[in-house]
Amino acid sequence: MNASSPTSPPSDYFIGLMSGTSLDGVDGVLCALSAEGSWQGLLAHAHRPFPPTLYRELQALQSPGPNELHRGALAGNALARIYAETCAALLEQTGLGPQDIRAIGAHGQTVRHQPGMHDGTGYTIQLLQAALLAELSGIEVVADLRSRDVAAGGQGAPLVPLFHQALFGHAKRLRAVVNIGGISNITLLHPHQALLGFDCGPGNTLLDHWCQTHHQQPFDRDGAWAAEGQINAALLKHLSDEPFFTGPAPKSTGRDLFNAAWLARKLGTLNESVSATDVQSTLTELTAQSIAHELQRYAPTVQDVLICGGGAFNAHLMLRLCAALPHARVLSTAEEGLAPDHVEAAAFAWLAWAHTQHQPGNHPSVTGAKGLRVLGALHPA
Numbered sequence: 412m413n414a415s416s417p418t419s420p421p422s423d424y425f426i427g428l429m430s431g432t433s434l435d436g437v438d439g440v441l442c443a444l445s446a447e448g449s450w451q452g453l454l455a456h457a458h459r460p461f462p463p464t465l466y467r468e469l470q471a472l473q474s475p476g477p478n479e480l481h482r483g484a485l486a487g488n489a490l491a492r493i494y495a496e497t498c499a500a501l502l503e504q505t506g507l508g509p510q511d512i513r514a515i516g517a518h519g520q521t522v523r524h525q526p527g528m529h530d531g532t533g534y535t536i537q538l539l540q541a542a543l544l545a546e547l548s549g550i551e552v553v554a555d556l557r558s559r560d561v562a563a564g565g566q567g568a569p570l571v572p573l574f575h576q577a578l579f580g581h582a583k584r585l586r587a588v589v590n591i592g593g594i595s596n597i598t599l600l601h602p603h604q605a606l607l608g609f610d611c612g613p614g615n616t617l618l619d620h621w622c623q624t625h626h627q628q629p630f631d632r633d634g635a636w637a638a639e640g641q642i643n644a645a646l647l648k649h650l651s652d653e654p655f656f657t658g659p660a661p662k663s664t665g666r667d668l669f670n671a672a673w674l675a676r677k678l679g680t681l682n683e684s685v686s687a688t689d690v691q692s693t694l695t696e697l698t699a700q701s702i703a704h705e706l707q708r709y710a711p712t713v714q715d716v717l718i719c720g721g722g723a724f725n726a727h728l729m730l731r732l733c734a735a736l737p738h739a740r741v742l743s744t745a746e747e748g749l750a751p752d753h754v755e756a757a758a759f760a761w762l763a764w765a766h767t768q769h770q771p772g773n774h775p776s777v778t779g780a781k782g783l784r785v786l787g788a789l790h791p792a
């Protein structure tokens with residue numbers, strides 16, 4: 412990891428808060444960054460799950476429904492309260508006070524992601540009442556981190572690649588960082604070429620949905636259920652036959668495409684019936700193959716594949732990825748100094764740093780935006 416040396420300039424403390432497409436709750440980190448934004452270390456991590464009522468409401472708000480504006484506003488308030496509790500937990504762990512934190516980078520909850528392309532119709536919505544978070548935490552908040560990139564004709568996602576580059580870039584090795592959250596995304600770190608990054612498909616979101624439907628469990632722990640089944644080749648081909656997978660970068664996606672209705676349509680149009688267990692095995696393979704195919708397409712000689720996001724804890728999925736990438740070293744980001752479930756939140760702390768320094772947080776070669784942009788809207792403490 413490219414951390415600063417002990418002689419680096421004095422650091423500031425930042426908090427990063429991320430609640431992603433898995434809807435499993437909020438991950439928060441408190442970290443130190445130098446004046447130049449180089450990583451100086453993680454001081455604390457806290458996770459707060461969403462209460463069941465908020466989880467159900469956030470899931471419902473992913474698709475059109477009645478009185479959305481009012482319901483979205485209430486959900487934004489509820490999220491601000493959970494984010495503020497997460498900040499309080501981080502401060503308590505470290506003994507720091509609100510006055511010690513330079514800023515919070517707060518992602519909010521994506522409920523729509525339709526970036527469009529350079530034609531003024533695109534938008535992306537992350538629910539969060541950021542003013543309330545500033546009020547409750549007493550800390551400056553940088554929120555709405557995707558809209559400016561979309562306004563500049565970009566996808567507004569993924570935003571983590573610059574942070575991945577700063578942390579995991581290597582002078583000699585061709586590396587990929589793969590975040591397997593609800594959706595998975597890849598960052599390509601070539602020693603001598605431009606940064607690349609894009610979403611590559613459903614990470615855990617369909618796996619979670621299928622497990623919740625058939626086992627009433629939030630997710631398939633360690634992939635144990637998937638490991639019991641067989642991959643159904645016809646179903647895998649049918650699932651893979653989705654234009655998003657073969658479309659060129661820049662690209663991003665979300666629950667707008669990969670959702671329960673998409674899976675039901677695919678299963679309904681298959682000419683055979685597949686057991687629930689085999690569906691879980693096949694969905695796990697879809698996640699592994701969609702990542703492997705993009706790596707083969709954009710970085711066939713990739714040497715290190717660093718995995719982060721909750722999918723890194725799915726042992727069966729990791730085995731399938733290793734099988735699909737026999738020539739690469741597949742490892743957890745933990746082996747490079749930052750735990751898989753800390754990386755995204757840390758990236759949003761870094762994006763808050765970038766905003767405070769008036770530095771760009773996007774990268775046009777990743778999002779397709781017209782240029783570099785300072786991301787986020789500021790809510791003073």
Ligand SMILES: Nc1ncnc2c1ncn2[C@@H]1O[C@H](COP(=O)(O)OP(=O)(O)OP(=O)(O)O)[C@@H](O)[C@H]1O
Binds near residue numbers: 752
């Ligand atoms: N032990 C485990 N076994 C299997 N899967 C796991 C395990 N732990 C976490 N996960 C998976 O990781 C998911 C959470 O991942 P993560 O927090 O990275 O998602 P997210 O941040 O919501 O998503 P995104 O990156 O799309 O924004 C869970 O929903 C689950 O599917």
Ligand SMILES: CC(=O)N[C@H]1[C@@H]2OC[C@@H](O2)[C@@H](O)[C@@H]1O[C@H](C)C(=O)O
Binds near residue numbers: 569571595664
């Ligand atoms: C619109 C949105 O919330 N996108 C998320 C989602 O979760 C993973 C993938 O899809 C990625 O594009 C992005 O998150 C990460 C943190 C990013 O912007 O880099």
